Amino acid sequence: MNPSCDYNNDQEVALPESNVDLEAIKGAVRTILAAVGEDPDRPGLLETPRRVAKMYAEMFSGLKLDPGRHLQTTFPETYDEMVLVRDIHFASMCEHHLLPFTGVAHVAYLPNGKVTGLSKLARVVEEVSRRPQVQERMTQTIADLVEKELGSKGVAVVVEAEHSCMSIRGIRKAGAMTVTSALRGQFKDNQASRSEVMSLINQ
Ligand SMILES: Nc1nc2c(ncn2[C@@H]2O[C@H](COP(=O)(O)OP(=O)(O)OP(=O)(O)O)[C@@H](O)[C@H]2O)c(=O)[nH]1
Numbered sequence: 457m458n459p460s461c462d463y464n465n466d467q468e469v470a471l472p473e474s475n476v477d478l479e480a481i482k483g484a485v486r487t488i489l490a491a492v493g494e495d496p497d498r499p500g501l502l503e504t505p506r507r508v509a510k511m512y513a514e515m516f517s518g519l520k521l522d523p524g525r526h527l528q529t530t531f532p533e534t535y536d537e538m539v540l541v542r543d544i545h546f547a548s549m550c551e552h553h554l555l556p557f558t559g560v561a562h563v564a565y566l567p568n569g570k571v572t573g574l575s576k577l578a579r580v581v582e583e584v585s586r587r588p589q590v591q592e593r594m595t596q597t598i599a600d601l602v603e604k605e606l607g608s609k610g611v612a613v614v615v616e617a618e619h620s621c622m623s624i625r626g627i628r629k630a631g632a633m634t635v636t637s638a639l640r641g642q643f644k645d646n647q648a649s650r651s652e653v654m655s656l657i658n659q
């Protein structure tokens with residue numbers, strides 16, 4: 457770790473202190489540049505290791521955070537119908553190729569005596585997305601956090617994403633969308649609830 461890094465003062469994005477080892481990433485990027493036949497010391501590439509290190513600090517900023525903490529802001533409410541926040545945009549990193557997968561998450565829950573702030577559901581998606589992972593695990597992680605922290609009677613999470621490891625390399629199928637879902641409680645067990653949430657998500 458490099459606790460003395462000054463990237464935390466960057467205006468673009470607030471990063472948790474020392475969430476990655478910036479110096480190690482810079483060294484690794486130099487090695488990769490040399491390995492692909494580039495000259496890491498040519499002027500156009502001199503700043504690239506620093507930029508890439510900063511990018512990874514941002515893309516992996518959720519690794520050491522507990523996204524569940526956002527859901528601890530709750531308000532007692534008797535409202536017991538579904539709450540759905542649709543189209544929460546995210547960018548995550550596929551753990552197989554370290555290439556982005558991007559798309560939207562839809563998060564629904566059935567309150568159990570309390571509701572959380574709507575932005576907190578988006579904060580959970582944002583923070584969970586900032587890790588290297590597969591889409592299936594990201595989907596489950598969000599559902600598990602909402603179920604655990606809110607004690608919800610039902611949770612449904614649907615994630616739709618395009619994986620650049622499938623669109624710009626390999627099989628090169630741009631536009632192919634991957635859809636994953638995680639259902640908990642009533643949304644899993646009750647056919648009518650499940651149909652209702654899925655039809656609202658797909659509207
Ligand atoms: N299930 C799942 N697979 C993913 C995800 N992101 C990437 N992959 C897949 O991970 C697989 C890795 O397969 P490998 O055969 O080990 O790697 P590869 O030779 O680079 O595979 P190709 O992409 O087919 O060229 C690929 O099929 C990717 O499409 C994800 O979020 N979930």
Ligand SMILES: [Zn+2]
Pocket residue numbers: 550551552553554555619621622
């Ligand atoms: Zn991949």
